[in-house]
Amino acid sequence: MAKRADGRPTVTRQVAAAISLAASAASLVVVLGALIRHPLQLVLAVLLLGSVLGAGWAALVRRGFARAAAATAGIAAAVLLGLLPGLHAYALLATAAGLVALSFAAARTALGHDLARTPRIRRAEPASAGVLLLNPLSGHGVATASRLGERARALGIRPIELHVDDDLRELAEQAVADGADMLGMAGGDGSQAVVADVARRHDLPFVCVPAGTRNHFARDLGLDRDAPAEALAAFGEAVERRVDLGVAGGRVFVNNVSLGAYAALVRAPGYREAKAATIAGCLPDLFGPDARRPLRFPGPDGDPAAAADIVLVSNGPYRLERLTGLGRRERLDLGVLGIVTVAVGRVRDVPELVAAELCGDIARFPGYRAWSTPEFAVESADPLIDVAVDGEPQRLPSPLRIGVLPGVLRVRLPPDAPGTSPAAMAPKGVRRALRALLRVLAGRSARGCPPSVPRRSVSNSGPVKGDRR
Structure with missing residues (x-):
């Protein structure tokens, strides 16, 4: 659990906050120590590394003699960089980088969902004629590997697989004409946009199933991109929210x-x-x-x-x-x-x-x-x-x-999904991060508000537009 019954952070989160703060302080000590012990080598290393980068870029964006000259200069700078004495200082910098990575990872655990402002949602009834469109080529075959078609059929959802010569929009429109009351798409962002546009035109709920390569839309909806099959639960009893769609030259x-x-x-x-x-x-x-x-x-x-x-x-x-x-x-x-x-x-x-x-x-x-x-x-x-x-x-x-x-798409999410973008849970800037971690370490909410403040607003009324707070 991320919080105790009284709304305060768990001991696990407090320990994570302590680890994050300690690792951050240790990385600073390591860097300062390297600067004190090897000041000249580090300054020269930075200058030579900048020369390598600049010359390498010049070699990439030029042709002919200019490219050859830039490549030669870059190689020379790289050789001089390798000949610098005291390169064990780089091991210290690598250690510092590892401590920073540890601090970030522990901070994610420590802060939990405290900093997120989840948009308003409403409870929604299950689909009676849900349809899931699948792109088997997206994400190197994620839909096939996850057996999304079989899983959907077992849940009473009609799967429709996209073939090479098929038009995805036509398939989605035909599904609506055949009586679908909810549309889902298992694929990447491009496929999600096509089916989402059909859903918003008919004012139907939409289910995003992350089965593409990067799945930006699913991530920012707060879905687990590594568990696409879990998104199918949104066809059952779920929560609904409204989100925006972009449009460029008539294309969503x-x-x-x-x-x-x-x-x-x-x-x-x-x-x-x-x-x-x-x-x-x-x-x-x-x-x-x-x-x-x-x-x-x-x-x-x-x-x-x-x-x-x-x-x-x-x-x-x-x-x-x-x-x-x-x-x-x-x-x-x-x-x-x-x-x-x-x-x-x-x-x-x-x-x-x-x-x-x-x-x-x-x-x-x-x-x-x-x-x-x-x-x-x-x-x-x-x-x-x-x-x-x-x-x-x-x-x-x-x-x-x-x-x-604004607010044209009705998105359905599983009731147990985080429903919050990872970006909304991360603090902005080092000072805010430190203050938030210190609050958690002291047993308080990272946001600084009383534990009784609700994190999610749920309504049983009809669809609501996005919270504009």
């Missing part, structure tokens, strides 16, 4: 629309079969000195924004610590889009970008910008814009208008 999305470099990469011939070779071949055109940046869009103040290499438009604002994680959303019912842009204009920007990425603080990178808006318009110097809608490559006409449909 549940996670994000990507424009710029990433969208161009996923459309490149051979990307699926040979990603590394394709990326290496495309980088000079996307990030090199002569790269075109045709996209134009308004910034957070409404004025034209500076050109960007990467533009992400999400259904709900991202809480983004690293670009590689592609963001997590605390809420899916705020009625706004999240906009993230990244520009890497110079070679010397790369070490700073890598440092911000490794530290999990990408917002400190000068080329990073993020804001929220109910609608977003993108224009291009080209007649068609390369986009990836929930990871699926598309070419849409310019100008492209992206908006949000």
Whole structure:
């Protein structure tokens, strides 16, 4: 149990808080000790490592003699880095990194769900004619490996498997025409968006079954992505909430629309079969000195924004610590889009970008910008814009208008599912994290409010729109 009967954290959570605080302090001691004992080596190592990163990037985004010269400089810096004396200091830094990882893991256990603000939900009756559509190719065959079709049939849910030549939207519409009173989708975000759009058009409940590769939508709904079969319980007695959907050029999305470099990469011939070779071949055109940046869009103040290499438009604002994680959303019912842009204009920007990425603080990178808006318009110097809608490559006409449909989707969740995005349970910033851990260690809620404050609001009335608190 995460809490005692009186609402206070359990002993396990208090111990986890103590471990997290101790590991964090120990990592700081290790780093300071390394700096005191090996100051010159560490400074040189940082400079050489920055040179390796900068030269490596220059080699990737240039061609011909410039590429060869940058590669030679990078190799030379790497050799000098390896020849530095006192490299055992790196072992201390590796130890510090391990202690930080331990601190984060213990903090997740210690904080539990205390910091989350779960949207309002209502109790819902079981489906009488539920239908589950399955994409057997998503996530390298997750639906097949988990025997979702068999499990659904055993629960009285009619499974419909998507074949290569089938149109998913047509299958979903036909299921509704045949009397389905609840639609579910076992697949990735792209498939989820198609069936969710059909469900919202007919005002039917929707069940998300995470059977794709990353399952961003399922994660931010608070589902266990490693247990897709457990999501089938939402066809029975469940809880229901309303969430937003994004729409780009008339196409609905549940996670994000990507424009710029990433969208161009996923459309490149051979990307699926040979990603590394394709990326290496495309980088000079996307990030090199002569790269075109045709996209134009308004910034957070409404004025034209500076050109960007990467533009992400999400259904709900991202809480983004690293670009590689592609963001997590605390809420899916705020009625706004999240906009993230990244520009890497110079070679010397790369070490700073890598440092911000490794530290999990990408917002400190000068080329990073993020804001929220109910609608977003993108224009291009080209007649068609390369986009990836929930990871699926598309070419849409310019100008492209992206908006949000607030609270239009009725999502059903199993009553015992967490129902809270992992992002909503994590504190924002080091100071808040320390205060929350100290509260748990003292036997109080991490939020600091009295134990009697309810974590989840459940209504027996009809469907409710997302809580706008």
